[in-house]
Amino acid sequence: MxxxxxxxxxxxxxxxxxxxxxxxxxxxxxxxxxxxxxxxxxxxxxxxxxxxxxxxxxSIEEIRVLINLWRDGKRPSREVRRVAMAHLQDLETRIAEMQAMAQTLQKLVADCRGDSRPDCPILDDLGSSCCT
Amino acid sequence: MxxxxxxxxxxxxxxxxxxxxxxxxxxxxxxxxxxxxxxxxxxxxxxxxxxxxxxxxxSIEEIRVLINLWRDGKRPSREVRRVAMAHLQDLETRIAEMQAMAQTLQKLVADCRGDSRPDCPILDDLGSSCCT
DNA sequence: CTTGACCTTCCAACGATGGGAAGGTGTATC
DNA sequence: GATACACCTTCCCATCGTTGGAAGGTCAAG
Known part of the structure; x- marks a missing residue:
């Protein structure tokens, strides 16, 4: 092939x-x-x-580990589970971060009239001198 | 400075x-x-x-748009809102995809005993000949 | 024999960031 | 003044996963 x-x-x-x-x-x-x-x-x-x-x-490196475990018919399932759980944890952290972003954006978008006037809470917030 | x-x-x-x-x-x-x-x-x-x-x-390109709107005191807030909403939509799509991934992984991890035996539903699933 | 679809290797780009080299400059201490 | 150290400059390279393309070889159908 x-x-x-x-x-x-x-x-x-x-x-x-x-x-x-x-x-x-x-x-x-x-x-x-x-x-x-x-x-x-x-x-x-x-x-x-x-x-x-x-x-x-x-990730490629995670797959490198997984594929070696996969090829090895005698590997303990514990190791596979560990890799999968670590990745799951990563994933959930990233999801939480993105949800926080989305929430902030939703608030900003909700506050913005979105008309032809220049006042815009979105830009006001982005430009605010406040922390982080 | x-x-x-x-x-x-x-x-x-x-x-x-x-x-x-x-x-x-x-x-x-x-x-x-x-x-x-x-x-x-x-x-x-x-x-x-x-x-x-x-x-x-x-993204940088989104910021390029936003910053130009920000510098322009007379821009209509409509445009800013549009950029923010488009980004929000993107974000929410990605969140949904990642949640789907996480859900699949959770199911796989839950099904895996994680002991010293080689049987592992996670690898079975990854290696399955099924679609996509 | 020509055409087009495939294959090969190699090189470069994306987006955002970090690392580091090689060299110039500023300031504080001896 | 000399020395040390922190900072600045530009430049190139690495990451991660993927895509694009150029230049050239090979195969099969018309």
């Missing part, structure tokens, strides 16, 4: 497949006589793994 | 102040005979504006 087909099958772009290989996340693909990369079902499965993990917001 | 002092006063690092100048977000600062940049209260105020907007998650 060529890289393009593998990309379609796995949902990971050809560009990224090469990139993942370059940074050592994937083992170098087998090559044909063309020097074209050659992929099989196993590779596609692994790519799909990476794709799903990326879509869940795992 | 030197750039370092302006950085402390505004909460924007000296590195970033130079960067904002380089990309044209800020007008080139006045220079002394030293060729040191020289800042006044107005500049600090503007920097504080940028800092607050960054902390609210506005």
């Amino acid at each position: 060529n890289i393009g087909t593998a990309a379609i099958e796995s949902g990971v772009s050809a560009k990224m497949i090469r990139h993942y290989e370059a940074i050592g996340l994937l083992a170098p693909a087998a090559r044909r006589e063309n020097s074209y990369r050659d992929y099989g079902a196993r590779d596609v499965h692994e790519l799909r793994f990476i794709g799903r993990a990326r879509r869940l917001g795992f | 030197n750039i370092g002092t302006a950085a402390i006063e505004s909460g924007v690092s000296a590195k970033m102040i130079r960067h904002y100048e380089a990309i044209g977000l800020l007008a080139p600062a006045a220079r002394r005979e030293n060729s040191y940049r020289d800042y006044g209260a107005r500049d600090v105020h503007e920097l504080r504006f940028i800092g607050r907007a960054r902390r609210l998650g506005f």
Whole structure:
């Protein structure tokens, strides 16, 4: 299977497949006589793994850990759980921060008449000399 | 006022102040005979504006728009409101996506015993051949 | 044989920030 | 005055994940 087909099958772009290989996340693909990369079902499965993990917001380094645990059929599930929980915690912190931002913005937008007059609480607040 | 002092006063690092100048977000600062940049209260105020907007998650390009509106005392508040609302919408979309991720992860973590046995629903799910 | 779709490698960019080198300047202390 | 140290200047590089493109090789259909 060529890289393009593998990309379609796995949902990971050809560009990224090469990139993942370059940074050592994937083992170098087998090559044909063309020097074209050659992929099989196993590779596609692994790519799909990476794709799903990326879509869940795992970083490349987190995936590097996960994929090694995945390849090792005997790993204790404790470790996998630890990685997932750490990522979950990260995620929840970031969500809370973004919610705080959104709340502030909502308040500002609600206070702004949004008409043709120049008075605008949004800019007043952004420009306020107050802390942080 | 030197750039370092302006950085402390505004909460924007000296590195970033130079960067904002380089990309044209800020007008080139006045220079002394030293060729040191020289800042006044107005500049600090503007920097504080940028800092607050960054902390609210506005992108540089959004800030470029906002700061022009801010400098223009006669701008209609409608435009400011539009920028803020667009950003708010973005933010809320991203929050929803991250919440979906977190929910999926929570389910996976809850299903995983996290003991020394290799069975792990998290990896099973990541590796599953199912869609997307 | 030509055309177009694919593959290869390499280089650069994004957005926002930080690190650091190499060199000039300001000020305080000995 | 000399020395030390803190600050300033410009410049380049790294991050992280991804995308774009150039320049060139290969394959298959018309």
